Amino acid sequence: MGPSGTPLVLVQSSDWHVGSALTGNGLGFSPEFRETRRSEVDGAAERAVQVARDAGADLLLVPGDLWDAESVPPATIHRVLEALASFAPRPVFVAPGNHDFSGPGGWYDESLLGALGMRAWPENVVVFRSPRWESFPVPGRDDATVTGAACLSPAAVAERPLASPPPRPGVPHALLLLHGSLESYVGPDGPDGAKRTAPFSREELVAAGFRWAALGHHHSFFPIEGASGWPIAAYSGAPTGRGMDETGPRFFLKVTLPPDGPPVLQPIPADSRVIREIEVDVSGLEGAAIRERAASVLDQAGTKEADIVRLTLTGTQPFGARPALQLEPLPCRLAHLRVRDRTTPDPAEPDARTAEGRFLLDMRTRLAAAATPGERRLVETAIAIGRNALAGRGVTPPPLEEL
Ligand SMILES: [Mn+2]
Incomplete structure (x- = not known):
């Protein structure tokens, strides 16, 4: 742990959604592969801690949605608690989100864990359990604090959390944990409809004046620049792809904060698989040619054996043709391939x-x-x-x- 005056190194990760069912995600996982992928989703805390340790991080920041729902089994929560405890003596700061909201009878409630005979929240983990802003020092660093608050329900919040921002502690590295919707976020899970909660603007974030804000709730990596052109905040995004709104590479985010000067961001690969959305036009093709075209498109996309792919066949085919049958068995090795036939019949x-x-x-x-x-x-x-x-x-x- 670096003393004051040396760079502060943090790793941030959010939206683990451990305990996700992985059903109805448009991918049609087999029961067997679903079990494999569930375990990978549930291992996010272990991977985050490993990355934080390898990065020599002073602390790990987790701005919410650690688990998917209150109904997640105790063993899944136990796995998260054990992982976070293994980062000791270094600290972890957790701000509960709308999926893992805090309150009586939930997994953040020590009395519930006790009643079930489960281990307590580890001593090196600071959980923000109040809906009001609180600030805590970073153990081992007299130049750093973390400010945060908890969601207390799964309901969308219309109130703007930064309309009157929390007081900024007078230390060089005043860090903020925030679970909500940056209105200028761009990603497949945009901040509208049911996904919009606790909205804030980039201007409100700049005005709050924190050295760094670790954001949770939206699922793609998304850094935000401050007025000076320096990065001041980021969503790290969800670390384990679960569906078609979580395609592409997934990251943990290492942030180095020098005593002066801009934060240095380093996204670190977080997932052993990539979910890919790929289209192949099979107009005018039949038989083995369909198979060859699909294999070539998959190859050109850089698909790896470990990946999860949804392949959509497009273009025109004779009426009654079943082009998807040409892809059985798979034209290449993949962890999971879902084929969708979206071809239309030749117009007559x-x-x-x-x-x-x-x-x-x-x-x-x-x-x-x-x-x-x-x-x-x-x-x-x-x-x-x-x-x-x-x-x-x-x-x-x-x-x-x-x-
Ligand atoms: Mn959320």
């Missing part, structure tokens, strides 16, 4: 003298009237099902989550 002029022709003419009108991509998708699915039914073929509706 409907014949109004036939039932199929009249059906297609009617659906064509509906397709033209579709106002959103979702409506369009629904009509396209209806066309595929209707044509198959009229042709006496088997009808397999797509999973609901794809509509």
Whole structure:
């Protein structure tokens, strides 16, 4: 642990969502792979502590959503507590979010852990259990403090947490933990709808005047520049991809704060797998050519054996073709491949003298009237099902989550 006057090194990570069910994530995991991936999600605390130790970090900051829901099993919580304890004597600071909200009867409640015969929260972990701002010193550093507050419920908060910001302690490295929605955050889990909570603007963050703010709630790595052009805050993002809104590389964030001068950010790979969304146009292809094209596109995308891929077939195919069947077995080694057939039938002029022709003419009108991509998708699915039914073929509706 460095004395005052030496750079302060921190590692931050949030949104572990341990205990996630990993069902209905658009990936269709097999039960066996789901178990593997659940264990990897649940190991986020262990990996974060290992990275913090390797980085020589003075402290680990965790701004919320450690677990996915109150219903997470005790063994999963135990695993997190043991991991955080293993960072001792160095400190961990935790600000509960909207998924792992603090309060009586929750996993932050020492009396609940005691009643269940579970170990207590480790002594090296400081949990912000109050909804009001509090500041604590960083053990071993007289030049650093951490300020934070807890979410007490899963409900979205409309109140702006930085409308009247917490007082900034008079130390060089005044750190802030904040679980909420930066309004200028850009990512697949944007700060609107149900995902928007405890909103704040970049201007409010700048005005609060902290040396560094570790942000939680949104799931992509997203650094924020202050007025001076220096980075002043970041979301590290979720460290373990769980679904199609968590594609691409995942990071823990190492931040070095020199006595003076700009913070130095170093994202550190956090996940052994990458979730990838890949499209392949199979227009005009049949048989082995479909397989070869898919293998080549997967290869060009830099896909690794450990990865999780959703491959969407697009373009036009003859009516009744089943191009996805060409990808069984897999054209290359992957931890998990989900294939979606989004090809559309070759356009042919409907014949109004036939039932199929009249059906297609009617659906064509509906397709033209579709106002959103979702409506369009629904009509396209209806066309595929209707044509198959009229042709006496088997009808397999797509999973609901794809509509
Ligand atoms: Mn959250």
